[in-house]
Amino acid sequence: MSILVVGTVAIDSIETPFGKRDNVLGGSATYFSLAASLFNKVHVVATVGEDFPKRYIRLLEDKGIGLEGFHVIKGKTFRWEGKYEYDLNVAHTLKTHLNVLKIFDPVIPPDLRKTDFIFLANTDPELQLKVLEQMRGPSFVACDSMNYWITHKKKPLERLLGKVNLFLLNDSEARQLSGEANLMKAARLIVSKGPKAVIIKKGEHGALYLSKRSCFLTPAYLLETIYDPTGAGDTFAGGMMGFLSRAKRTDEATIKKSIIYGSILASFAVEDFSIKRLARLTMPEVRSRYDIFRRITKY
Amino acid sequence: MSILVVGTVAIDSIETPFGKRDNVLGGSATYFSLAASLFNKVHVVATVGEDFPKRYIRLLEDKGIGLEGFHVIKGKTFRWEGKYEYDLNVAHTLKTHLNVLKIFDPVIPPDLRKTDFIFLANTDPELQLKVLEQMRGPSFVACDSMNYWITHKKKPLERLLGKVNLFLLNDSEARQLSGEANLMKAARLIVSKGPKAVIIKKGEHGALYLSKRSCFLTPAYLLETIYDPTGAGDTFAGGMMGFLSRAKRTDEATIKKSIIYGSILASFAVEDFSIKRLARLTMPEVRSRYDIFRRITKY
Numbered sequence: 001m002s003i004l005v006v007g008t009v010a011i012d013s014i015e016t017p018f019g020k021r022d023n024v025l026g027g028s029a030t031y032f033s034l035a036a037s038l039f040n041k042v043h044v045v046a047t048v049g050e051d052f053p054k055r056y057i058r059l060l061e062d063k064g065i066g067l068e069g070f071h072v073i074k075g076k077t078f079r080w081e082g083k084y085e086y087d088l089n090v091a092h093t094l095k096t097h098l099n100v101l102k103i104f105d106p107v108i109p110p111d112l113r114k115t116d117f118i119f120l121a122n123t124d125p126e127l128q129l130k131v132l133e134q135m136r137g138p139s140f141v142a143c144d145s146m147n148y149w150i151t152h153k154k155k156p157l158e159r160l161l162g163k164v165n166l167f168l169l170n171d172s173e174a175r176q177l178s179g180e181a182n183l184m185k186a187a188r189l190i191v192s193k194g195p196k197a198v199i200i201k202k203g204e205h206g207a208l209y210l211s212k213r214s215c216f217l218t219p220a221y222l223l224e225t226i227y228d229p230t231g232a233g234d235t236f237a238g239g240m241m242g243f244l245s246r247a248k249r250t251d252e253a254t255i256k257k258s259i260i261y262g263s264i265l266a267s268f269a270v271e272d273f274s275i276k277r278l279a280r281l282t283m284p285e286v287r288s289r290y291d292i293f294r295r296i297t298k299y
Numbered sequence: 300m301s302i303l304v305v306g307t308v309a310i311d312s313i314e315t316p317f318g319k320r321d322n323v324l325g326g327s328a329t330y331f332s333l334a335a336s337l338f339n340k341v342h343v344v345a346t347v348g349e350d351f352p353k354r355y356i357r358l359l360e361d362k363g364i365g366l367e368g369f370h371v372i373k374g375k376t377f378r379w380e381g382k383y384e385y386d387l388n389v390a391h392t393l394k395t396h397l398n399v400l401k402i403f404d405p406v407i408p409p410d411l412r413k414t415d416f417i418f419l420a421n422t423d424p425e426l427q428l429k430v431l432e433q434m435r436g437p438s439f440v441a442c443d444s445m446n447y448w449i450t451h452k453k454k455p456l457e458r459l460l461g462k463v464n465l466f467l468l469n470d471s472e473a474r475q476l477s478g479e480a481n482l483m484k485a486a487r488l489i490v491s492k493g494p495k496a497v498i499i500k501k502g503e504h505g506a507l508y509l510s511k512r513s514c515f516l517t518p519a520y521l522l523e524t525i526y527d528p529t530g531a532g533d534t535f536a537g538g539m540m541g542f543l544s545r546a547k548r549t550d551e552a553t554i555k556k557s558i559i560y561g562s563i564l565a566s567f568a569v570e571d572f573s574i575k576r577l578a579r580l581t582m583p584e585v586r587s588r589y590d591i592f593r594r595i596t597k598y
Binding site: 181202206216217218222253257296297299 | 516
């Protein structure tokens with residue numbers, strides 16, 4: 001059971017209180033696929049421009065990531081420039097150059113249309129719907145979104161939510177979408193609108209999972225060193241979906257365990273800039289941190 | 300094994316986004332003892348003025364709380380006026396009338412000097428030290444403090460910390476005391492300064508426990524209804540110490556379980572203004588919420 005992710009592959013420039021990096025590899029599909037590839041085969045559907053460095057393509061290939069749907073087209077790669085203050089939960093966007101993303105209209109290669117696990121990374125919900133229409137009965141679909149689409153494309157977003165197994169969003173997005181300050185009420189409202197389940201990510205404060213049958217609360221792994229929170233949410237999703245697809249199960253107990261794996265993967269991602277930590281991460285390291293996490297949360 | 304708490308019994312006026320209550324029962328020793336009394340015998344050492352309503356004394360008596368060290372003296376009761384905005388983690392003090400607290404110099408009744416479990420609620424660390432000197436070899440001492448003492452009485456506070464088993468404080472106090480933004484580093488620094496263990500309370504985001512041998516992370520019970528967060532920290536301490544003294548054990552496994560009980564007790568306390576919810580709380584309700592909490596945090 002392999003995984004398909006449709007999202008962005010980007011060139012980021014990032015400043016945090018701990019340093020600054022220009023023109024580094026970023027994008028939702030990048031973080032997601034690097035995390036998920038530790039567990040299972042991942043195929044990326046994304047578009048970059050001719051300026052996209054070859055070494056980044058080699059990096060993805062070396063991780064065994066399927067690039068059948070990865071296209072290099074005329075133009076420049078999507079670029080994001082962001083800054084974080086000491087509150088690392090909030091990203092301040094300095095510049096966004098959509099570039100090739102302006103004409104991003106993903107066509108899923110025929111061989112990938114039967115993929116079982118689909119992650120629709122944050123993008124226009126109308127595009128996310130179009131991707132879903134191309135798929136042939138996936139067994140598990142998860143999606144992400146952001147405040148911009150909640151404000152400007154609420155209707156298509158709600159249509160999309162009716163078709164997914166899992167909707168991942170952060171706490172402020174959950175409050176915005178539901179109009180509820182209380183996260184438990186927000187989660188209930190969101191689940192009543194369509195998705196089979198929701199995960200509200202609270203950054204360093206952990207995550208809340210709610211489905212019609214079950215609820216799960218977990219703290220985040222408490223790190224002493226955080227350099228760059230970029231991509232933590234997509235890495236979380238990658239760890240989760242990687243674990244689920246490897247387990248070949250999506251029952252509530254497996255989902256809970258996958259949330260811990262997602263959280264562990266994200267805890268590694270933020271330990272260095274860009275995808276540096278993820279790129280050198282190994283499965284024994286993941287398992288070892290999972291064991292520590294179990295020990296410090298068990299009672 | 301009974302419990303002794305030295306702290307305040309107060310008259311509060313509280314405003315939250317959900318309502319306003321004037322002249323209601325408050326104070327650290329009040330919240331602590333109501334929570335702990337569900338588990339075990341608690342003795343309160345505190346001082347109030349002649350204006351203190353008799354019905355509040357009857358309320359404490361009805362809960363079986365020992366009032367041998369509870370004194371009504373000439374003058375007025377300590378009064379606190381506070382307000383919370385939507386961020387219920389931050390209390391804004393509008394007025395403080397110390398009144399009889401100005402001459403609070405607790406003398407522990409001889410019969411109580413051998414009490415095993417001691418909670419030194421937030422007050423001048425020099426007073427907390429004087430209380431401790433009166434005790435005869437307690438088996439477990441916990442204490443609380445606040446930003447004011449960290450700023451103005453750091454030396455006596457550090458002397459006190461060297462003598463306690465457990466220091467409870469909230470996240471902003473931990474950052475202030477340690478000079479560390481990262482909570483894990485802050486916890487390590489605090490433990491290196493004396494207390495056998497520290498609990499950093501993060502309000503709705505749960506708590507972090509650290510001792511020299513062990514670490515424990517827990518989310519808070521996610522409530523849909525929060526009316527008044529006043530006293531949540533003292534209630535947490537009361538639930539913890541109540542559970543520990545009832546268990547007659549203070550090993551790490553029992554402490555972890557007691558932290559969950561503390562968190563559960565606090566989750567009830569905030570469901571109504573003042574001590575209203577605590578005053579009508581029953582042990583079956585506590586056990587039932589503990590079971591729910593276990594279910595939603597287990598993986």
